């Protein structure tokens with residue numbers, strides 16, 4: 359075998375590998391595209407971002423953490439360029455906490471450092487997830503979707519306090535947060 363035939367065989371092998379990689383990427387795109395357009399994710403909740411602040415669930419008085427008489431804890435928050443409201447969330451430790459959030463303008467998102475809380479906030483949709491913070495402490499909550507020139511300054515904090523202390527503060531059904539007044 360001459361050097362040329364060895365080189366040609368090697369090139370042919372690599373061409374086949376590359377063709378297989380491209381074919382599998384295209385297959386993934388086609389399958390997910392068709393599959394997702396045929397079956398959108400269940401439980402899609404929509405909301406009008408233009409009237410968010412004047413009526414409905416996300417009016418200012420309703421933002422923050424609330425505890426219903428049966429003990430369910432819900433955090434409602436709104437993201438906008440370039441802040442979260444409320445900017446400091448108060449939650450109990452060791453109790454499931456449901457987050458409900460949306461955006462008034464562009465796509466934002468947040469994660470709570472050191473936990474599995476991580477979600478995108480898309481205008482027109484309500485994002486929701488439930489998580490449990492294991493112990494009291496304070497976490498940073500940065501915006502993690504690039505949302506414009508002020509993106510890197512878009513932060514909030516999550517303060518986790520003992521469950522009984524939280525119950526004392528939120529037990530009357532009021533919205534609570536750790537925003538200093």
Ligand code: CUA
Pocket residue numbers: 437438439440465466467501502503504505506508509510512
């Ligand atoms: Cu909001 Cu990045």
